Amino acid sequence: MSGANTPQQERPNGEPPLGIDELLERVRAGYARVEAREAYEAARAGDALLVDIRYAALRERDGLIPGALIVERNELEWRLDPQGSHRLPEATSHDVRAVVICNEGYASSLAVASLHQLGLHRTTDLVGGFQAWKAAGLPVTS
Structure with a gap:
């Protein structure tokens, strides 16, 4: 079935829907992403939390970043919200700098x-995700 004849739904503001590429571009324009080496150095200096949101099968297949917090994507907001009742001990304030890491950075x-909508304005993500970390030769454990 071709999508060419499928009518597009309008967003509430009357604009056509965004595609994922445009959405990513808009989201990323709102903050500075970090490269693997920068994330590593910030974590080593105690200036950032590394937060691995990859699902278990990828962590088992590719390994772990030593010291990274493991937070499944579907729990992320609850675990990092400093006001939340299910927060991690590391989620001490809205000023915490966290670097979110998925598999490839999407x-x-x-x-x-x-x-950012929760007020965690210093949160960023790793360009290229775990795969970029690994390709940079940074520490990984099995």
């Missing part, structure tokens, strides 16, 4: 947009 950008 889902993490959408996660950052959600965290």
